[in-house]
Amino acid sequence: NSAIGILALQGNVPAHARMLARLGRPARPVHRPADLEDIAGLILPGGESTTLSQLLQGNDLDQAIIDFARHRPLLGTCAGLILMSSDTGDARVAPLGLLETQITRNHYGRQRESFIATLEGGSFAGLRAAFIRAPALRARAPLEVLATHRGLPVAVRQGRHVGCAFHPELGQDTRVHEYWLDLA
Ligand code: GLN
Secondary structure, eight states, rough: OEEEEESSSSHHHHHHHHHHHHHHHHHEEEGGGGGGGTTTTTOOOOOOHHHHHHHHHHHHHHHHHHHHHHTTEEEEEEEHHHHHHOOSSSSSSOOOOOOOEEETTTTTSSSSGGGEOOSSSGGGGEEEEEOOOOOEOOHHHHHTEEEETTTEEEEEEETTTEEEEBTTTSSSSHHHHHHHHHHH
């Protein structure tokens, strides 16, 4: 029952920690490469992807996370998904290249257009998902689509890595975290 790391440079860290606590998994904040050493997986939370990208590079975490991801699973939510992609659609956000997908940032509009929707299809059908300035993503092989909203992919898996356009750490539904922990 080893700890799960949560990237803690910026963004929505406490809600992920609460979700892990509900599932009985210890959580550990990750600020620097050494923090990656004894964790079983890493969560990249939502936040602001241009800021997160700069902070990753400033703390030498970008290459360290790419190396970590060769053997252990990552879960990226919203801005975390943008960072995990192979094409962020924005020159200011360097892609980590862990999910072969192309992103359109802020696809669903601005903060005031945030909404909660019931997901369709796949593993997380019926989940009430919060979309907060969420990105859109292209999903084709080797990505597996885990959930859609209005026909668009909003949760995907590639190997042991999972990316969500929405915020699975908000609300009561633990299915996304549980699913990802099972891949570890
Ligand atoms: N719109 C933000 C970005 O592009 C992501 C929003 C979020 O993580 N909730 O960085």
